[in-house]
Amino acid sequence: MIGAIFVMTNTHGKADPNGQVVLNGMQFAINAINAQGGVEGHPLKLMHRNCKADSTIAIQQFKELAELGAVVIINNYSHITLALKKIALETKVPQLAIMATAEDITEDGPYTFRYWTKASDQAKALLPLVKKLKIKRLGLVNIDNTYGNSVSDELMSKMTSTGIEVQKTVYSSVGKDLETNLATLGDIDAISFTCFPSDILPIVKTIKKVYPSIKIIGPVSVASPKFFSEKELDGIYIPAPLIYNVTSRQMKQLRVDFVQQYDSPVDVYSTIGYDSIMLLYDIFKAKGTKPQDIVEFMERGFVYPGLFGDVESQPNSHHFHFPLRPAQMKNGKLEFFRR
Structure with missing residues (x-):
């Protein structure tokens, strides 16, 4: 199971629509994976929570998802990633930050990784x-x-x-x-x-x-x-x-299929949701589905040919450099x- 902790609303209940768009991209990828037989013959599941932009709530939700068997937990926004570094280490469940730009959020976080552009890239x-x-x-x-x-x-x-x-x-x-x-x-x-x-x-x-x-x-x-x-x-x-400057067959088909299912165009938010799941799926196939398998593979450093182009991670960097x-x-x- 993959867990997700997103800011879907703020503490006052105001909606953050981008969280739902990212989830749509993630679920779209999971549906495609399960249509091909899932992971090791089992359907891949996604369980998500709304932390309401509250770090304290996010920490409790991380504990809950880890206890329910999440092997990796995806989150968005820099302050949430920073708040979850300690609990990720304590539970030995890696977190994968997306839409989290602050420069040093993966520093001193052995179970914290980022799949998104950081401040210095921009x-x-x-x-x-x-x-x-x-x-x-x-x-x-x-x-x-x-x-x-x-x-x-x-x-x-x-x-x-x-x-x-x-x-x-x-x-x-x-x-x-x-x-x-x-x-x-x-x-x-x-x-x-x-x-x-x-x-x-x-x-x-x-x-x-x-x-x-x-x-x-x-x-x-x-x-x-x-x-x-x-x-x-x-x-x-x-x-x-580069998702708006790519004419690959995969991107063209994604644009058609995603619009048909969600009546919404593919954008940077749906694409990062889709790509993050596909990245994890490739790790599951190459290394295994345990939390430590994910950590060990991510620490190697590699180039991932996703929809954002060739996204590169150096060994032990815990971060991918996105071409902009x-x-x-x-x-x-x-x-x-x-x-």
Whole structure:
């Protein structure tokens, strides 16, 4: 059994739709695996929980899923991954973090792994974009939490090392305080923002209110079909995953079959759900289905040819490097920059 602990709603009951989309991708993969006979002749099962963005709840749910026989537990968001590192070690059940970007969440976590882009990957992908746009003074604005500060700090480090002047501000919620904080960035050529998906539209509207004609750079989470048609986001630059620039037969078929089943386009969230299950399935076939089998195989380091391209993990790194490419939202589509 595979366990999953996701943020489906927050502590106030507000829905986080991306959690359900990831689960749809995971279940789609499990259905495909079971249609081919499952794992060692047994159907693969998925049991998930909603932690409501609460670390304490997530820890209790991890214990429960481990006791129920989960051999690996997938979770999303950086602060949840950090909270689960200790219990993963205590139970000897590995956790696989997805949609968790903060730079060092796998450090000192022998049972913690990440299958998702990390902060420094995003910063690295933006360097050629910033150079191409001839940006000399970059403003950074991020949500004031583990994820936002990690991405922003990596961007500041990478940009300043190349001679680009950087100013930074943070926000807790989109509102008047954000307008005020943005104004403190002063004379800048472009703004890069880091936020949760629910804040993307309001934060872009606020940036354009304060800086009407400025170049705007967004996070990976903007790369989703649900945002492509938003006129407010037209012209925004992002570091994008290759799933929108891949024409493989597997990806084409997935797009058709997934839409038929869920009446929803394949995006970065459904794809990471699908790919994470397929990664584990390949490990089950190659090594075994026990928690320690997964840990030992993941620690080897290897290249996984998933839907995000060739995703590489170095030995003992506990992290996969995702290929990202600079792109721009234009006329309802995502256009990748030529190298």
